[in-house]
Amino acid sequence: MRTAPHGIRRVTCIGAGVIGGGWVAHFLARGYDVTAWDPAPDAPEKLRRLVDAAWPALIQLGLAEGASKDRLTLAPTLEAACADAQFVQESAPEKLELKRSLLARLDAATPEGVVIASSTSGYPMTDMQTEAADPSRLLVGHPFNPPYLIPLVEVVGGERTDGAAVEWASRFYEAAGKSVITMDRELPGFIANRLQEALWREALHMVANGEATVKEIDDSITEGPGLRWAFMGPCLTFALAGGEGGMGHMLDHFGPSLKSPWTRLEAPELDRELRDAMVAGCEEAADGRTIADLVAERDQGVIDVLRATGRLPGAAARGSAPQNSGAPRGGNARRDGSARQGDSA
Numbered sequence: 001m002r003t004a005p006h007g008i009r010r011v012t013c014i015g016a017g018v019i020g021g022g023w024v025a026h027f028l029a030r031g032y033d034v035t036a037w038d039p040a041p042d043a044p045e046k047l048r049r050l051v052d053a054a055w056p057a058l059i060q061l062g063l064a065e066g067a068s069k070d071r072l073t074l075a076p077t078l079e080a081a082c083a084d085a086q087f088v089q090e091s092a093p094e095k096l097e098l099k100r101s102l103l104a105r106l107d108a109a110t111p112e113g114v115v116i117a118s119s120t121s122g123y124p125m126t127d128m129q130t131e132a133a134d135p136s137r138l139l140v141g142h143p144f145n146p147p148y149l150i151p152l153v154e155v156v157g158g159e160r161t162d163g164a165a166v167e168w169a170s171r172f173y174e175a176a177g178k179s180v181i182t183m184d185r186e187l188p189g190f191i192a193n194r195l196q197e198a199l200w201r202e203a204l205h206m207v208a209n210g211e212a213t214v215k216e217i218d219d220s221i222t223e224g225p226g227l228r229w230a231f232m233g234p235c236l237t238f239a240l241a242g243g244e245g246g247m248g249h250m251l252d253h254f255g256p257s258l259k260s261p262w263t264r265l266e267a268p269e270l271d272r273e274l275r276d277a278m279v280a281g282c283e284e285a286a287d288g289r290t291i292a293d294l295v296a297e298r299d300q301g302v303i304d305v306l307r308a309t310g311r312l313p314g315a316a317a318r319g320s321a322p323q324n325s326g327a328p329r330g331g332n333a334r335r336d337g338s339a340r341q342g343d344s345a
């Protein structure tokens with residue numbers, strides 16, 4: 001039985017690592033009952049730590065009425081976690097064979113009709129739904145780290161997914177406070193990861209060749225284009241590079257440089273040397289800050305940006321911006337200060 005998106009009260013999260021745990025924190029903060037299952041023996045402890053670390057940020061965002069960390073249940077088995085699920089979010093390791101068999105197992109354990117979403121970063125659902133008895137309810141709901149702060153979810157089905165399930169999932173994520181892009185076809189890496197991966201490949205090439213340090217690469221984004229991208233995407237910001245002539249002039253002016261050898265795009269060989277250089281570079285850039293310090297710093301940074309760009313309760317909306325230019329579709333929180341489960345913009 002498929003409950004209407006706004007009527008969902010219980011969410012099941014399978015896999016409780018970085019992303020599964022982030023989903024758990026998000027759904028708890030939005031006032032859902034959350035059941036989690038993860039086969040790792042230390043998973044319950046790690047999950048509680050993750051939720052505890054996320055909670056101060058979620059309080060700042062505005063908890064939904066009745067939201068509580070106590071509404072988390074850790075199930076002893078996958079089957080127990082799914083037995084009365086109203087929605088399932090799978091966030092197990094990114095291994096195709098594992099996803100295939102796990103999704104088949106989830107399908108067998110979950111009440112008929114209930115939608116099952118995978119957090120995969122790039123596998124098409126067509127490739128993952130091959131072993132499930134009912135592939136029609138399996139789809140991708142790709143989040144961004146951390147799912148409790150970054151609004152976007154990319155939703156896309158596979159060849160055997162029912163369009164109604166995709167539509168349902170998009171409405172459900174919106175009701176749960178997410179900003180949704182519903183894709184009408186499968187694209188390797190979806191939209192955002194396709195873009196991020198291009199940048200990431202270039203960064204790895206530059207480190208591998210000793211052309212830039214990890215810190216220079218990070219600074220080049222945080223002190224440069226990243227400031228614009230928080231509220232205006234790469235296309236519109238480049239349109240402004242054309243002055244009054246907009247994108248037309250920008251392309252006429254800078255179009256020829258597209259043919260310049262600025263990018264390599266082929267993935268570099270991720271050998272031991274490059275891996276070690278990236279790890280050492282990140283340690284140097286962290287400058288003594290632990291991962292927990294960086295998580296807290298990132299969370300506060302995202303909240304500050306959301307607030308500064310008018311996307312949080314009590315935030316001053318940007319005066320000249322069109323009403324929908326910066327706000328997440330689906331809305332992460334209400335401007336009157338409350339944020340309730342079931343809200344959608």
Ligand SMILES: NC(=O)C1=CN([C@@H]2O[C@H](COP(=O)(O)OP(=O)(O)OC[C@H]3O[C@@H](n4cnc5c(N)ncnc54)[C@H](O)[C@@H]3O)[C@@H](O)[C@H]2O)C=CC1
Pocket residue numbers: 014015016017018019020037038039040043090091092093094098102119120121122142143144145
């Ligand atoms: N880390 C990231 O930034 C993002 C990751 N994703 C996707 O989310 C998924 C999970 O990735 P992470 O959370 O980063 O990995 P992770 O390694 O932090 O967590 C994976 C969790 O799955 C558990 N697990 C292992 N085998 C399992 C099984 N058979 N069934 C259920 N759980 C199992 C592990 O014990 C672990 O807690 C992947 O599909 C990944 O591509 C999506 C967006 C961003």
Ligand SMILES: C[N+](C)(C)CC(=O)CC(=O)[O-]
Pocket residue numbers: 120121143144145193196
């Ligand atoms: C690193 N990653 C490819 C797993 C990242 C994502 O999938 C999305 C994100 O959080 O940027």
